[in-house]
Amino acid sequence: MVLLLVKIKADLENITNLQPTGGSDGSEFTYYFKIKCSSCGTLSDKGSTITASEQYPIPKSRGTAHLVQKCKACEKLGNISLIEGHGKPYTAEDSESGKFVPVACFDCRGIEPAEFIFRDGWSAEGLSGTKFENIDLSDGEWSEYDEKASESVGILNLKHTFDITK
Ligand SMILES: [Zn+2]
Numbered sequence: 001m002v003l004l005l006v007k008i009k010a011d012l013e014n015i016t017n018l019q020p021t022g023g024s025d026g027s028e029f030t031y032y033f034k035i036k037c038s039s040c041g042t043l044s045d046k047g048s049t050i051t052a053s054e055q056y057p058i059p060k061s062r063g064t065a066h067l068v069q070k071c072k073a074c075e076k077l078g079n080i081s082l083i084e085g086h087g088k089p090y091t092a093e094d095s096e097s098g099k100f101v102p103v104a105c106f107d108c109r110g111i112e113p114a115e116f117i118f119r120d121g122w123s124a125e126g127l128s129g130t131k132f133e134n135i136d137l138s139d140g141e142w143s144e145y146d147e148k149a150s151e152s153v154g155i156l157n158l159k160h161t162f163d164i165t166k
Helices: 094-095
Strands: 002-013 015-019 032-039 048-050 067-070 078-085 103-111 109-119 122-126 131-137 142-146 151-165
Touching: 002 015, 002 094, 002 109, 015 048, 015 094, 015 151, 048 067, 094 131, 094 142, 109 151, 122 151
Parallel strands: none
Antiparallel strands: 002 103, 002 151, 015 122, 032 048, 032 109, 067 078, 078 103, 103 109, 122 131, 142 151
């Protein structure tokens, strides 16, 4: 079993508590990855998604996982499950110190994320308390105007890394 933490880092401008929360309509957050086979290292062609409420049966087992996928090269079956409670909001202080902070944790068996793809469903708070929802980070950056504080807010230089723990 490999536990993989997705850690992020960004330059936050007048904003804090960046986190994956889902859409403003109450829809769930969807994690997007490029997956790699742990046995032969082959990358999957397309992105794979993981959402907390969607579980799939693992063949030849009684268990379920949030993602069950077969390697197109060696045909080994692998699975990934989201482990709740390991992420925390990325704060203005984290941004100042320039460190990577875990936002999510996954239990990976036979396959593992090779790349984390930023999309929508993020939320954050302006330093004035204004809430920003369903932030789309597909471009690797985002900016908006905080009416209450009369200042611009933004997310820049977005990066991610994976940390493997056992
Ligand atoms: Zn493979």
